[in-house]
Amino acid sequence: MSDAIVSSPRVGSASTGGLVEVAVLVGALGVLWFVPDFAGDYWLQLGFRTCVYLVLAQGWNLMAGSAGLVSLGTSSFIGLGAYAALGLLNRVGAPLPLALLICATAGGVLAALVSPALFRLRGLYFTVGTLALAELLRLLMVNVSAFGGATGIILQEDPPALPVLFRYVLVLAFLASLTITLCTRTRVSVILRAVRDDEDAAAQMGIRPYRVKLGAFVLASALAAMAGGIQAAKLGAIEPYGMFGLQWSIDVLSMVIIGGVGLRLGPLVGALFVVALGEALADYPEAHTAIAGVILIVLIRFAPQGIVGLAVKLPLIGRVQA
């Protein structure tokens, strides 16, 4: 498949670049860990949202940028994770990290289960299928009373305090970024790109496109489920319209396209941008989403590599980026 949306970033020198990236990630985790000691609730809220978005965007970027899978079904896995997390916390009394791990497993299993349907056809039908999956799950949750029906379910214990949640989600964002770094800085990235650029040629070279795409989809879905789980733990009350809502899928898609599809910094820049845009237009929710739409159209047309792609083209930053 040849398209600008998922066109190739240049391949950096794999090993040294990878080590630098890991070092930067560890450093960022070390510094941000202490943010709750001096930042107020407002900034912690923003930080929490940014981290959740970053986890989602990392997974989406892996699928779209590396494996050519454009998903509109992120909310399926967020919703699944949210329901699984509150179910585990309420019924079993599981500690949050364990609940999140189970969420990740559930997300990965669901992705694997639906992949035969979604991967049967290439490209666009994956997108359409993911959209239908999210709607199916939402309707299921609305109708089945065991899951709380349209009113949803409530966390019975008190949600953890914001600083605690912030550190959880920070670690989650760190782990997500680290995993994606391992995927994109090793031989796996070559395989992923080969599948994205020409499935048939890749298959002739002995790569199994189905497995590669499945791997990316399962990993991204596990990440989304964990993001959904921690979001639910923070909210303390969830209902199907919100957790399975299309808005999640819109947000994550916007973030990655705005940041730069297939670029390492794309998800981070996109997440920061979308959170900032949301804050700037907090009083005008309709205008906010519509403006995001306009930005999407303009970027797809004139800067298919997003903000990071534009920045890399500037000579000075471009040299540093590599």
Added chain:
Amino acid sequence: MPDIGIISSTIVAGVLLGGILALTALGLSIVLGVMRLVNLAHGDFLVVGAYAGLFFLQFTGIDPLIGLPVVAVFVGMLALPVYSFLLAPLAGRGAEAQMMTMFAVSIILENAFVLAFSADTRSIARDYATVPLTLGPITFPLIYLIGFAISVTLILAVHWLVSATAFGRDLRASAVDAQAAATLGVDVKRVQMLTFALGAACAGVGGTLMGAAFQFGPSSGGAYLLNSLAVVVLGGLGNVIGTLIGGIALGALQSIGGLTLGDGYRDLVGMALFLLVLAFRPDGFLAKGRT
């Protein structure tokens, strides 16, 4: 167990409604066939049609069913700049770029509807929307029959246009192989533009019918889109008559699902069918369109 009258009424109503669903999906189907574009704003085009029918009635007082040609032309004209300014420049950039652009258009339209018309649900209130029609043990709303008749007529007209006219020949050629068609002198860009406008015009009519039969609001587009996709998947890509069959099948199965499982499960049946067909019969609907 409900009695035979309710069962047969439900199935007849489902089949009639399915005809309308087929019309709402027709534009999506032909655009997909000719342009390889999953128009994610298709549902919002239908909503535009519903609002257009509503305001046509409010401002002129003329019945929107008589005004359908006006609505069709209006929505079709609106689609022209969308094609020329947003889609045409992305030609050759792959399917995703155009699809994402239409997704963005969908987001913008949906929020524009809220800003312009408020978030209220509305309906095109006419007598025939509520009047029941009784034939022996079978009862269903009159609008279903009217909508079915209009939809089937329009679908057959489009079928004729595609299969028996010079434009239809160009359209089919562009759908099978755009490059080859261009080499043979077909103005593919013009064909695509007209196809896109035709699809939107059909959506305009379908939207007005949906607006007369049911309530709608600014965010109805998502549900419309998903139903249309299910119809297209069931009936076959770019296949006009297949779309009609797919619509009727979906309408009937949704009604049966609603009757046996409860009304909330209507749409769920559609989505489940959609994914099942994707999983088990993908070639049935993509024989022409594999990329």
